[in-house]
Amino acid sequence: MERAGDETFEVFITDTGESFRCGAGQTLLGGMERLGRKGIPVGCRGGGCGVCKVHVTAGEVRCRKMSRAHVSAEDEARGIVLACRCRPASDIRLAVIGSMDKAFLKHAQAGGAR
Amino acid sequence: MAMTGVMRPGHVCIRVLDMEESLVHYKDRLGLQEVDRDDSGRVYLKAWDERDWFSVVLREADAPGMDFMGFKVDGTAALDTFEQRLKDAGATTERIPAGELNHCGERVRFDSPTGHLFELYADKDYMGTMMGLVNPDPWHEECCTGMAVQRFDHCLLYGSDIDGTVKLFEDALDFRLTEQVMDGELRVAAFITCSNKAHDLALVRHAEDGKFHHASFLLGSWEEVLRAADIIGRFKISIDIGPTRHGITRGRTIYFFDPSGNRNEVFHGDYSFYPDYEPITWTAEELGGAIFYHDQVLNERFLTVVT
Numbered sequence: 001m002e003r004a005g006d007e008t009f010e011v012f013i014t015d016t017g018e019s020f021r022c023g024a025g026q027t028l029l030g031g032m033e034r035l036g037r038k039g040i041p042v043g044c045r046g047g048g049c050g051v052c053k054v055h056v057t058a059g060e061v062r063c064r065k066m067s068r069a070h071v072s073a074e075d076e077a078r079g080i081v082l083a084c085r086c087r088p089a090s091d092i093r094l095a096v097i098g099s100m101d102k103a104f105l106k107h108a109q110a111g112g113a114r
Numbered sequence: 115m116a117m118t119g120v121m122r123p124g125h126v127c128i129r130v131l132d133m134e135e136s137l138v139h140y141k142d143r144l145g146l147q148e149v150d151r152d153d154s155g156r157v158y159l160k161a162w163d164e165r166d167w168f169s170v171v172l173r174e175a176d177a178p179g180m181d182f183m184g185f186k187v188d189g190t191a192a193l194d195t196f197e198q199r200l201k202d203a204g205a206t207t208e209r210i211p212a213g214e215l216n217h218c219g220e221r222v223r224f225d226s227p228t229g230h231l232f233e234l235y236a237d238k239d240y241m242g243t244m245m246g247l248v249n250p251d252p253w254h255e256e257c258c259t260g261m262a263v264q265r266f267d268h269c270l271l272y273g274s275d276i277d278g279t280v281k282l283f284e285d286a287l288d289f290r291l292t293e294q295v296m297d298g299e300l301r302v303a304a305f306i307t308c309s310n311k312a313h314d315l316a317l318v319r320h321a322e323d324g325k326f327h328h329a330s331f332l333l334g335s336w337e338e339v340l341r342a343a344d345i346i347g348r349f350k351i352s353i354d355i356g357p358t359r360h361g362i363t364r365g366r367t368i369y370f371f372d373p374s375g376n377r378n379e380v381f382h383g384d385y386s387f388y389p390d391y392e393p394i395t396w397t398a399e400e401l402g403g404a405i406f407y408h409d410q411v412l413n414e415r416f417l418t419v420v421t
């Protein structure tokens with residue numbers, strides 16, 4: 001269930017050195033998006049696509065069910081989670097793992113037609 | 115045109131992480147009606163303008179995505195014929211007994227080069243619409259709730275050998291190519307139809323097989339697409355892009371995600387495709403406009419996020 005989330009925590013993205021405040025009632029990804037910040041790739045926002053995968057290296061998060069195609073039970077135990085499904089329970093440090101992996105697109109954008 | 119053989123997409127089975135929140139999404143937001151549940155926990159849904167018993171089946175699972183997509187054929191003789199033609203074309207087929215899905219007759223399931231499971235069936239129980247078949251009203255407010263989608267329309271699927279899947283559908287099931295995107299000699303997207311719609315199935319080339327990009331539902335007007343966008347805003351549904359216009363198929367559209375990250379589309383409008391038509395080709399350097407005609411730029415998320 002959603003919590004009112006008066007309390008906010010600091011989320012530090014080690015890749016970019018940036019941080020943002022995230023409410024206890026918001027997901028890490030939702031909190032970032034709400035402030036118009038960037039750093040974690042935004043995909044489905046539903047724990048399904050895996051592009052928002054992060055490694056929480058310090059701090060506590062509370063996570064809802066995430067796609068096992070992207071986060072195994074072992075991953076989850078090590079703090080590898082989907083940012084769209086996790087809410088902070090303390091200040092957080094995280095490293096971004098997920099990315100938007102383009103298939104044919106990269107080629108199409110870079111080179112156009114042959 | 116005479117519509118024989120494979121008539122239309124008839125159902126899609128979608129995996130969800132949490133059934134209850136998914137039902138809020140598919141019932142209250144899209145406006146599908148719950149029509150049954152089975153012993154394995156699957157929930158059956160139908161759109162207000164569909165006559166057969168169900169078109170969407172939700173199954174709770176550990177990972178979202180698509181279990182299978184089914185097409186209705188015109189009779190059991192056609193089912194037998196297509197089964198043989200699928201085998202001849204190299205597909206592995208399997209007969210699934212009547213009743214394995216509630217209200218659905220025997221199904222012929224087959225695999226595809228892109229790693230997706232499809233199936234054909236000839237019979238499904240008739241439920242009808244609330245308006246009936248005699249002097250019907252155009253619609254009833256009791257069943258046109260939420261976005262009030264009219265029907266399940268098509269899917270877009272991602273996988274590597276899209277040429278193989280297109281060929282299977284052309285050779286064994288008489289589908290036709292309506293539009294394609296070419297990157298030089300390489301076909302990167304294909305739109306195929308069994309009817310005279312601009313597409314009943316779309317495929318995009320992608321490194322990973324068996325991926326689900328979206329299930330799409332038909333709306334009655336552009337105004338209804340905007341109204342769907344209002345519902346997306348009100349309930350803070352995760353949006354992907356839109357409302358906008360596709361160059362490909364000309365659809366007026368909006369994309370969003372269900373609570374498990376499966377993408378949905380609601381759209382209005384395409385054009386009629388006839389068997390004598392040549393396919394339309396888009397070139398990779400114009401891909402931006404082919405996909406999103408107004409912005410003319412590619413949205414990374416649309417092209418890369420799948421379940």
Ligand code: FES
Pocket residue numbers: 029041042043044045046047048049050051052053082083084085375
């Ligand atoms: S954005 Fe898709 S899993 Fe988080």
Ligand SMILES: [Fe+2]
Pocket residue numbers: 268269270328330379
């Ligand atoms: Fe679509």
